[in-house]
Amino acid sequence: MPSIIAVKNLRKTFGTFTAVDGISFTVQKAECFGLLGPNGAGKTSTIRMLYGYSPASDGELYLFDQLINNDWRTVKNRIGVCQQEDNLDPDLSIRDNLLTYARYFNLSKSGARQITDRLLKFFALENRAKTNIRELSGGMKRRLVLARSLINQPDLLILDEPTTGLDPQSRHQVWERLEELKNAGLTILLTTHYMEEASRLCDRLVIMNQGRILVEGRPQELIQHYVGREVIEISPPSPKLLSYLKNHGLRFENLGQRLVIHNQADAGLFTLLTELFGDLRCTLRPATLEDVFLHLTGRELRE
């Protein structure tokens, strides 16, 4: 099966600092692949190497089954990039942003107009075509950045935190558009630290921390493997409960105000605990990717 991205022992160092520490992964055609990780995990450094913005310090990078050295020009024609910052051109209108960007790809004038109209419609921006960038809401800006990244009709779409800072409505709208693109067969590489986003969009993903890949897999499999189907949350945990759990050899995570139990072997544990310690605020909820993420990358702040 042809791979769209294949990365082998990719490294990125800045002086003595290692941002990406020898990672390997493969992305298949028509797949949505996620790079997850806390701030500073090396996600952005990784994808900057993948679209030729910054040269890799070491390792091999294959795009569209081709080993990439310095011959970026043709490859870049096939990649669309949605960078993290809103780097739309504030000196131009919505429509001119797209038309100008199309020129960077040497698109013909008529071709650029056609695809611009189509993208404006797809992202529900056609009524604002002449609006100045400065007047746009965060959600509209993001949609325009996304539209811009599709101007060259790429075979690979690279998204660096596409919904960071958006309100829930805008976020869902972006997700819907991305799902449509995915269903149409577009290969997508996505970084995010919204676990909901990753579970919803990604077929497979890796969780990174400090420049390394911790795990790779399908979201549901990772949840099943690391957390189980359900999670019990108790807040606040009483000393009595704590000693009960310890005495019965049950694994739990104590967060001070809150206590989390993963991987319960016994499906009846929740009922048992509510019966034994009925006065506690004890909830049973489905396990999420966020549980996996926090479990693997720890809970300390990354600043």
Add this chain to the structure above:
Amino acid sequence: MMRDFSISSRWVRVWQRNFSVYRHTWKISFLPPLLEPLFYLAAFGIGLSSLVNSFSYRGQEIAYLPFIAPALLAITIMYNAFFETSYASFVRMYYQKTFDAMLATPLTIEEVITGEIVWAATKAGIAALLMQSVISLWGLVHYPEGLLLLPLAALGGLAFAAIGMVFTALVPNIETFNLPIFLFITPMFLFSGTFFPLQNLPTWAQWLAQIFPLTHLTILIRACALGRPELSLLWSLAYLMAFFLLTYPLALRGMRKRLIK
């Protein structure tokens, strides 16, 4: 050195981007080069000329107004080109992240910077052309030699744009541009044979002024505007070309170092 750079004709796309923006704001962009010479002509022609008698410049008598009018052109070229690749390019690079967006396309950093430099020279050329048309109305430009002013503006524009971009590659923040402006641009503005002949300076200062690209641009433009071509102008022409050919690769290398990490 140029062999290490990756440049195709695609830099034109960057130039086009700047030109599109300029077209939207041309009404404002056109005003300074049209009005500025009028202010200067009024100030120097009416105010100062009565104090300054005609004097000898390169062996010929000259009145003050024909002496200074070409210098104003040279200064306009310098300012337009230098400010475009310093402040304006810095804003696009640092605040608007326009270069980042461009680098996610098949454009290379060298093409982005080349497009910026050629655009700055174009802008300087447009300003010079507008100004030239105004001072021509006062009979201050000799034709047909005056037709050479546009290519000279392009060359001078390239030289000042390239050195501006060198500073953009170096400054840590936008305030730091004050330094090259205070130490480089302002002394050039005053001591390049612009407002008084270089002979009025002590010999050492005359030699020092030979380093300034504005000295040579002023000499060239003045010779064309006065219709007094001479062989020694080739030296000034060569100097400006050499200045550009040195600063342009420096700008490319500096910006690659700054942006590609």
